[in-house]
Amino acid sequence: MGLFDKKLDNVQVEVSTHCQLSCLMCPKSIFRKDWVHKHMDLETFRKIPFKLFKYAHLQGWGEPLLNPNIIEMIEIAKREGCSVGITTNGILLDEFAEDLVRSDVDLVAISIASAREEDHRRIRKCSLSDLLENVRLLSELRRDKKPKITLVTMMLKDTIHDLPKFVELAKEVNADEIIANNLDYIPSKNLIGLEVFFQIRRIQCFWKL
Numbered sequence: 222m223g224l225f226d227k228k229l230d231n232v233q234v235e236v237s238t239h240c241q242l243s244c245l246m247c248p249k250s251i252f253r254k255d256w257v258h259k260h261m262d263l264e265t266f267r268k269i270p271f272k273l274f275k276y277a278h279l280q281g282w283g284e285p286l287l288n289p290n291i292i293e294m295i296e297i298a299k300r301e302g303c304s305v306g307i308t309t310n311g312i313l314l315d316e317f318a319e320d321l322v323r324s325d326v327d328l329v330a331i332s333i334a335s336a337r338e339e340d341h342r343r344i345r346k347c348s349l350s351d352l353l354e355n356v357r358l359l360s361e362l363r364r365d366k367k368p369k370i371t372l373v374t375m376m377l378k379d380t381i382h383d384l385p386k387f388v389e390l391a392k393e394v395n396a397d398e399i400i401a402n403n404l405d406y407i408p409s410k411n412l413i414g415l416e417v418f419f420q421i422r423r424i425q426c427f428w429k430l
Contacts, residue, residue, distance in 0.1 A: 232274045235281025236261045237288040242310055244334070245344045246375060246415070248408045249282050260288045263297075271301035280308040280330075286317050295324040308332060308373065312347060314355035322362050330371040330400070331356055336386040344380070353394050360395040370396045376403055376417040 237260045243250040271277055277298045279285045285307045288294070298305045306328030307321075314331065321329060333352065334344035341349035360370060372391045376384070384401060391399045404416040 228275045229273055231276050231278065232269070232271070233278045233280060234261070234266070234269060235283065236266065236279050236285050236291060236294060237283035238281065239287045240282070240284040240310065241287070241312055242284075243346055246377075246404060246408075246412055247282060248406070251409045258283075260290075261294075263290050263293065266290070266294050267297060269298075271298040271303040274303050276304045276306070276327075278306045278308070278328075280306075284310050284312070286313040292317070292320045292324050295321075295326050299325055304328075306330065306368075310345070310347070311352040311355050314352075315358055318355070318359045318362050321359070321368065322364065326368045328369045328371060329359060330373050331396075332373050332375075333387070333390075334374065335380045336383045336390045337380075340380050340383070344375075344377070353390070356394040356396065366397065369398070370394075371398050371400055372396045373400045373402065376401050377415045378417055379415065381417050 238249070238256070239258045239260065240247075240249055243253070249256050279291070279294065285291050286309050291307075295305050295307070304327040307326065308330040309332070311331040311333075331352070332345070333349065334341045335349070338349045341347070341352075356370065356372070359368075363370075372387070372394075374384075374387055387401075388399060403418050404412065407413055407416065
């Protein structure tokens with residue numbers, strides 16, 4: 222059996238480092254003076270051997286829907302026999318909903334800071350209500366529950382108490398699942414203590430920087 226006779230499980234590809242938002246915990250916000258804004262071009266994207274993977278997730282610190290070639294990128298990976306998903310801040314979801322459904326993308330994950338409007342605005346600097354309308358639109362347009370819709374939240378000590386409400390919110394917009402991530406990368410001293418789970422060793426490493 223050759224090295225790549227069996228497909229690898231996953232590959233993650235950052236197709237853009239651009240983003241319209243300035244979220245509280247994002248390194249793009251904290252390192253904004255040194256941040257490099259770029260889109261991956263199609264020539265580079267085509268070099269990725271998607272046929273070797275079962276699943277490709279187009280996600281990074283940037284917003285994938287800002288890449289002007291995002292729909293074509295999804296289609297390229299799909300033609301290679303790879304399932305494809307993206308994580309988006311949801312701002313452009315209303316503009317791209319039809320194209321995403323037509324591209325046959327398998328999963329769309331939408332980042333939401335909190336089930337409460339005021340907390341979401343404080344953390345992600347955008348409207349929660351508008352975002353939820355975009356999620357509802359995608360849910361209405363999809364066929365046979367595809368793409369799968371996932372709501373993703375970053376657990377913080379000052380929002381974790383609203384996690385049950387977040388589950389209810391997901392049901393209201395016909396999402397299929399939620400993912401609650403821990404704040405495991407802390408690029409600023411101001412974020413220390415906001416994580417729900419922490420390791421002493423990791424914090425010590427931060428202070429050495």
